[in-house]
Structures are given as C-alpha cells and as structure tokens.
Amino acid sequence: MSFNLKLLNVENNARAGEFDTPHGTILTPTFAPVGTQATVKTLAPAQLESTGANLILANTYHLFLRPGADLIAEMGGLHNFMQWDKPILTDSGGFQVFSLAEMRKIDQDGVTFRSHIDGSKQRLTPEIAVQIQEKLGADIIMAFDECASPYDESYSTKAMERTHAWAIRCLQAKTRDDQALFGIVQGGIFPELRKQSAEFISSIDFPGYAIGGLSVGESKIEMYRTIEIVNKILPSEKPRYLMGVGTPEDLIYGVQRGIDIFDCVLATRLARHAAALTNKGRLNLMNAKYSRDPKPIEEGCNCYTCKTFSRAYIRHLIMAKETLFGTLLSIHNIHMLQDLMKKIRQAILNNKFGEFSKEYLSNYEYKPGITADQIIYESRE
C-alpha cells in the first residue's frame, strides 16, 4: 500500500491529519505509548484500549533478543502475538544498542554487541534491522540509525554519516510493501549537522521522517531549536515523528513546531514510580496528604481509574506494594496524554491551537528542580 499523510488543517506550523496503515488510521498529531517487550507494562490490551491509545511502539532490540523475531513471526507477527490490532511502530534497535548493549563495536557495516540479558554476542546491521522488523510486522518501521552523545561534534558527525549510509541500505533491504519505513535525522545538538542530515534524509523518498537523538540529555532550548531547524527542511506533506519525547509540555511545544507523532515511556514509567500526570502538573501519590483524599487523581478525568477509585485507595495500594497501583496509574497517565492529544488536534482543526496552548501552559505547573528531559533520559528503556 502507499502511505500518505492527509493534512486536514495547518495552523502556523501545527498540523492535524490522517495517516492510513494496514491496521487503521492514525489521527495526527498522536502520542504512542511504549510496549517495549510486546506489552505496555502492566496493562492488558483491553485496558490500554480504554485509554484511547491507537498507535503503540515496540522495541526491536528487546524483541530480537527475547523472544526472538522468528518466534514472533511464527506466532503470526507482533499484532497477533500481543493482541493489539491497531497500528504498531517498531524502532530499529539502534537507540538501545547504543545506550544499553555492552561491549559494542561499531563498524561501517553495523554493530556487534553483547546482549544485556545473557551476554551473548549479537550483531545488528541495517539489513538485519529491517529483516527483524519485517518479521515483527509493525505498520511503521524505522531505519537503523546511530544515536551519538549529543555534545560530541566529532562523534555526532561520524554517527550521522553512518546513519545516512545505513538509511539507504535499509530502503534497499526492505521487501514488504505493507510497512512504512521512516528515515531518521541525526546530528546531535549541532545546527549545521542537523541541517545536513535533514537535507540528506529528506532527499530519500521515505513515507515519513523521524528526528532521533533528542531527549538524551540536551537542554530544552536545544531540543526545540533542533526540531525547528529540521522541520523547516523536512517535506511538509510527510509525517514527522519526534522519537522518545512525551511530557505534556513537550507534546505542545513539539506540535507547535510541526511534529505529528510522539512516543515516550514517561507515562508508564512515572506510573510505576507512583506519580500521576495531570493537566496541572504531576502528583506524587505516595504523599501522605492523599491518604484520606476521596477525590479521583484528576477531577473531570474520564479514565477508568478516575471514574472508579479515590486517591486514598491508590495511595494505599502504593504503600502496600500492590502492583495494581502501577496498572491504575498507567491507565490514567496514558489516558491523560491521549486526551491532551485529542484536544490539541481538535484545536488545530478549529484554528484555535494558538489560544489552546497558551491557556494550557498557563495552568500547567512544571515540576520544580527537575527538567522533563532529564527524567525522560533516565527512563529511556
């Protein structure tokens, strides 16, 4: 099939559209929760669906190592294996190899590394990354890229060059026409490298483009500037995916700068650390002040958790170390982001995103002392 972004409205740089995949239409802008090991942690698919989630992400690196791509292919592919019949995106494994794997050796052809699970020697190349992703069978698959330390210009240059060469090889290796292969822009925090990368990658006819290598330790200002530089160059008629970003404020700032797709582990990671995302900032539900609080996490929220349980009950589950708290908070946190994306999309369709975002951010309290990107960096899986 051919993958096209149908833009329904554009307000300044913010875009509302539709992107068809074999497992349904993605309404953009969209936020994808992360199901690293073929499960969005602690949630059954029915619970995940109740959050409004549509596109989800799974990690090639993890699934390649365990249970293996052949096994998943034998079980009918990732959709059938994990029983998610809506769109799935797999990353290429690049990010995890460079951040998780031990003893990695990079050459022009690919990367040799040791598994974090059993220490076994493994190899990923552009061709192998595509082959694995074809076996997994996601709707959107990613080119194999190299994510460098963002402040190291010499390494960022080399990594970008390899990423470019590998992008071409990924496209050549691809055999399935029911998967959209996205190219990835790299280049650290260096404007000239980012320009060069955006120009090179957008010269290749991918059905979508991603910005990689952000939310890995750089400042917010550097992140937003990079998005602006890259999105000026990427073709406006193709979807743009900002990898690994997903705080409420970054979703708004990203959409303002022309991003259509986001993914992040933050919502589920915070949930497992007893924190709730709300439209006014974060709540640490371990706090004793919630012990007798009969209110839901966020008043007016329509998620299962808020419609059913008090803060007092959720705090009790946290204190009693009952894993159900992670499930209930994951439902709420993902729902909160899905709901925000729906409001953002509706605002763009009504040409009111400018007003909406101003109003939203004026009510939103940043967590003092910790910047969102630091938290994301720690929580990248």
Added chain:
Amino acid sequence: MSFNLKLLNVENNARAGEFDTPHGTILTPTFAPVGTQATVKTLAPAQLESTGANLILANTYHLFLRPGADLIAEMGGLHNFMQWDKPILTDSGGFQVFSLAEMRKIDQDGVTFRSHIDGSKQRLTPEIAVQIQEKLGADIIMAFDECASPYDESYSTKAMERTHAWAIRCLQAKTRDDQALFGIVQGGIFPELRKQSAEFISSIDFPGYAIGGLSVGESKIEMYRTIEIVNKILPSEKPRYLMGVGTPEDLIYGVQRGIDIFDCVLATRLARHAAALTNKGRLNLMNAKYSRDPKPIEEGCNCYTCKTFSRAYIRHLIMAKETLFGTLLSIHNIHMLQDLMKKIRQAILNNKFGEFSKEYLSNYEYKPGITADQIIYESRE
C-alpha cells in the same frame, strides 16, 4: 437483616443453595478469591468480575495495620474503598496474628503482638476484631479465633477453649445487624476436640459456621476426616465455610462432605509463580515447551486470557518479567475455579454430582511429589 441459607437441593452430603447478603446473593457452593490488602492481587475489579467471582475475602489483620479500619470507614467502607459491590467476607485477623505477627503474647482476653510492617505493638481481642470488622463493613465477618499447631494436642485444647470463649464475646460485641457473624470450629487434627468444638460452636446461634485450622500442614486424610466429623454436627440449615482451602480436588472433596463456602490464595499465588490451574492439573508456563505453543492455557476455557492470548505469549511475559503475566494467569486461575464451582453447583441441582466428581477426578492429574495442602500452607498470606 436475617441471614438464611436457602437449600435448593442436597445430593448425599453435597448441597446447592442461596445465601442473601446486603451486597447480593451468594450461590453456594462458592469459591472466594482472596483480596488480602483490599485488592485481589494484580486485578482491577472489572477483571476480577470477568472471572465470575462474586464473594471475595479480605484480611482484617492486614487492613487493620494498613491503611487502618478508621480510614476505610471514612472512605465509605471496604466495598466503596476497593470498588467491589458484590459480597465481601473478612476474616477476624486470628489466623494472621498466629502465623505472621512477631512476638505475640496470648492471654485469656486476647493477643498482643508486633506488626510485621513496622514492629509497632498492637492488640487484638474478640471485641476489637469485631469492631474493626464493623468498620470495614463486609457482609460476612468472622469470630476471633486461635489457630494452633495442628499436631499439638495440649495447645490445640487450650486454643480451642479460648476460641469458644471468644466466640461468645464476639457475638456480644457485635452491633451491626447487616453483617453475618460466623463462628469458627477449631481443635487441630484431634477428632474428640473437633467434636467438642463443633458441638460448642453450633450451640451458639450464628448465621453460619466455619472450620478453621485446616490446610496448615496436616495430611489430606486428616483434613477430610476432620471435615466429616465437624459437618455431622453442624446444623444442616446453616452455611459451612472451609477456611483457606481451594485446590480443584479439595473443592470437590469439600463439597462431597457438605461444605458451602471456600477461600484460598492458591489461585493468585500460583499465578504470580507462573503456574496455571487447569481441569487436568497444573501447568508451569515457564517451561520451554510452551515457548512456541499457539494454544490457549486451556482449550475450551472462556476466560479473557484464554480467549485472547497464546501460551507462547504468556511464557514470553514470564521470561521477560512483565508483571502482566501475573494478571493474565490470575484471571485464568480464578475463572477456572469459578467455572468448576458453577459446574459442581449445576451437577448438584441435577442430582449428578456423584457422577460429575468421579468423572472430573479421573481426568485430573495431581502434581507429583507435592501435595496440594503443602503448597497451600506455604502460600497462606
């Protein structure tokens, strides 16, 4: 309200009936999953409901220590706190005080002990146990009893005598008429003590009676014999509750001997240890032979887990340490026992329980080397 067991049919000693409570009718015989800390571990109420569960058990000892009975009362009672609007049974705390608490000192008036959570000094008496259970607000509450080591005749005698004196005090302490207080028979494995205890406890007009102190290390033969001795004495028109027992075979052997209500942590505990209950025996889903098995845990099972996922996927979740496996296996295991109880009840109503149980047990494979009661003993919470 008055609590009455309506017996619909009796086949030999097996009984099918109805027992009305303020939160609905319990169809007997029934199996109650255990929600120790106001949650059946890993399950949201909607998932628990999908298993067919009706009556559930919560533990007074745990809830008394955390979050406290006053807090739960303030949150509208246990039903509202945990959002389970079907019948709930609370135990008296006796079993846990004698098996979990540290430095316990027993006197004629009650027990002083240290909390396993923070080491704080605590006290339970018959009056306090009833008061706590009135604050929790379950439909069925239990008299405060003392569970002795089953083979110690001298201790069993003393514990039984205290249990008898405490049963009277519990009845006197009770102030709510919307809760059914059940008396408990003790006496270890000693037939004379069990007779004496059954006679004494059944001379007090409780709306139901329980057999305590079983499944704590005694043999199966001793357990079944004790049930027979006690049930010959307990009045046939009142419900009989066998505490802490819940393997498939024991549900059948218990019903054969006149039991109406069971509870056990086995189903959920096994789930967290990667084991599935089936009508043919247990499966250890960690076993490599399931890694590429596309079949559900049990063919023909109508639970969410079996209707949705393969053994291969569940095994992957186990190996990847994704807590979702505990949720999916808990759903299956509880559903399996609920389904068995439905079949047992229907068989009794059709006067076919004799045939049914013979047929069922001939297809059921005991786990070799470990007797079910040993496993239950280890897993009592």
